[in-house]
Amino acid sequence: MKLVMCVVDDMDIHALLDALSEGGFQATKLASSGGFLRRGNTTLLIGVDDEKKEEVLQVIRRVCKPRKQMVPMTPMLAAEESIIPVDVMVRMGGATVFVLDVLENYKI
Amino acid sequence: MKLVMCVVDDMDIHALLDALSEGGFQATKLASSGGFLRRGNTTLLIGVDDEKKEEVLQVIRRVCKPRKQMVPMTPMLAAEESIIPVDVMVRMGGATVFVLDVLENYKI
Amino acid sequence: MKLVMCVVDDMDIHALLDALSEGGFQATKLASSGGFLRRGNTTLLIGVDDEKKEEVLQVIRRVCKPRKQMVPMTPMLAAEESIIPVDVMVRMGGATVFVLDVLENYKI
Ligand SMILES: Nc1ncnc2c1ncn2[C@@H]1O[C@@H]2COP(=O)(O)O[C@H]3[C@@H](O)[C@H](n4cnc5c(N)ncnc54)O[C@@H]3COP(=O)(O)O[C@H]2[C@H]1O
Ligand SMILES: Nc1ncnc2c1ncn2[C@@H]1O[C@@H]2COP(=O)(O)O[C@H]3[C@@H](O)[C@H](n4cnc5c(N)ncnc54)O[C@@H]3COP(=O)(O)O[C@H]2[C@H]1O
Numbered sequence: 001m002k003l004v005m006c007v008v009d010d011m012d013i014h015a016l017l018d019a020l021s022e023g024g025f026q027a028t029k030l031a032s033s034g035g036f037l038r039r040g041n042t043t044l045l046i047g048v049d050d051e052k053k054e055e056v057l058q059v060i061r062r063v064c065k066p067r068k069q070m071v072p073m074t075p076m077l078a079a080e081e082s083i084i085p086v087d088v089m090v091r092m093g094g095a096t097v098f099v100l101d102v103l104e105n106y107k108i
Numbered sequence: 109m110k111l112v113m114c115v116v117d118d119m120d121i122h123a124l125l126d127a128l129s130e131g132g133f134q135a136t137k138l139a140s141s142g143g144f145l146r147r148g149n150t151t152l153l154i155g156v157d158d159e160k161k162e163e164v165l166q167v168i169r170r171v172c173k174p175r176k177q178m179v180p181m182t183p184m185l186a187a188e189e190s191i192i193p194v195d196v197m198v199r200m201g202g203a204t205v206f207v208l209d210v211l212e213n214y215k216i
Numbered sequence: 217m218k219l220v221m222c223v224v225d226d227m228d229i230h231a232l233l234d235a236l237s238e239g240g241f242q243a244t245k246l247a248s249s250g251g252f253l254r255r256g257n258t259t260l261l262i263g264v265d266d267e268k269k270e271e272v273l274q275v276i277r278r279v280c281k282p283r284k285q286m287v288p289m290t291p292m293l294a295a296e297e298s299i300i301p302v303d304v305m306v307r308m309g310g311a312t313v314f315v316l317d318v319l320e321n322y323k324i
């Protein structure tokens with residue numbers, strides 16, 4: 001079994017959970033937030049049999065479409081005296097995916 | 109060390125945390141929700157020495173008893189025109205457990 | 217790639233996220249709570265290239281300083297009739313860190 005851990009945009013989460021359920025996949029949803037933008041997002045845990053892992057990745061690719069967006073950032077990390085926001089190009093949508101190996105799994 | 113990641117029903121979480129503390133195990137609790145029923149549940153992270161992993165699984169088995177329950181589901185995934193709820197037999201209680209390998213661990 | 221999963225005190229989280237961003241590291245923040253004290257804390261997920269893992273651990277060590285504190289605990293686990301709180305010496309601050317291996321990772 002593999003554990004697919006993916007961080008997705010809140011706007012895609014309902015469509016993604018529907019698509020996973022339709023495919024017969026089980027998932028657990030954790031509320032999270034991004035370290036950089038400090039905006040809410042969602043982290044999904046999806047335990048999946050090894051031979052079904054590719055299919056889960058395809059569901060995520062199909063539902064979570066990335067796009068680029070200019071976001072005004074107050075330069076928190078820059079020198080204190082400059083408070084004029086700076087536009088930074090960031091990704092919205094899409095998904096950040098980690099696949100971990102599951103040594104043992106149980107339904108108790 | 110192993111990381112035991114388990115998803116349990118909210119009704120069992122206090123008894124489970126007490127039983128883990130009593131056994132000398134440490135745990136971190138994350139609020140979560142199920143991908144299918146969209147109901148709140150709890151995900152626990154339990155870092156445990158290799159030789160104690162079986163004991164943690166026994167604590168979970170002792171505290172988290174599964175049962176079956178009929179739940180009316182509005183067929184979200186079915187054809188749109190039918191809004192009559194359908195009874196689906198689902199598991200309540202119990203636990204879904206993943207055991208992951210920890211390469212390194214630190215108490216800073 | 218490695219997944220650095222660390223549980224830190226809420227008081228250190230802003231400084232830690234700033235220090236990680238400054239170092240060019242990405243992170244996802246999950247609200248969590250401790251199994252023993254039942255107080256809120258924060259669990260961070262940090263996906264990092266293998267050769268940068270040591271640097272992330274240095275950032276955590278630099279920002280999250282542990283200290284010891286006496287905390288009155290009502291002995292939940294002790295015999296029911298005794299309700300006099302008992303002082304227990306616990307760690308505050310610091311970090312509990314797990315390093316997991318990432319088999320595959322994707323930016324979708
Ligand atoms: N130091 C920096 N300088 C300039 N731009 C920066 C930056 N750090 C992040 N960004 C940009 O901001 C977007 C949102 O990042 P955030 O950390 O809020 O939200 C992140 C974070 O919650 C998670 N994430 C991404 N990579 C991660 C990793 N390696 N480990 C843990 N979580 C990660 O996925 C969310 C979306 O990430 P994504 O890469 O698509 O999109 C990122 C990226 O385009
Ligand atoms: N497509 C489907 N068709 C019919 N019935 C379905 C179904 N998907 C789930 N169920 C049923 O509903 C119960 C609750 O699922 P939920 O996703 O809300 O809540 C789940 C989810 O949060 C987590 N979980 C279970 N398996 C997982 C996995 N492979 N990966 C990640 N999380 C999992 O554990 C909770 C309890 O799961 P459990 O298997 O005991 O019990 C499941 C199962 O009996």
Ligand SMILES: Nc1ncnc2c1ncn2[C@@H]1O[C@@H]2COP(=O)(O)O[C@H]3[C@@H](O)[C@H](n4cnc5c(N)ncnc54)O[C@@H]3COP(=O)(O)O[C@H]2[C@H]1O
Nearest residue numbers: 134135136153154155223249250251252253254306307312
């Ligand atoms: N049975 C017991 N008897 C006496 N004292 C006890 C105890 N269990 C915990 N403590 C003390 O209480 C502190 C807070 O634990 P808590 O579980 O609330 O909060 C924990 C928990 O959320 C997490 N954590 C620590 N070790 C973990 C592990 N092996 N697995 C999962 N989470 C862990 O990190 C937080 C801080 O842990 P840290 O070890 O620095 O500090 C611990 C420890 O000093």
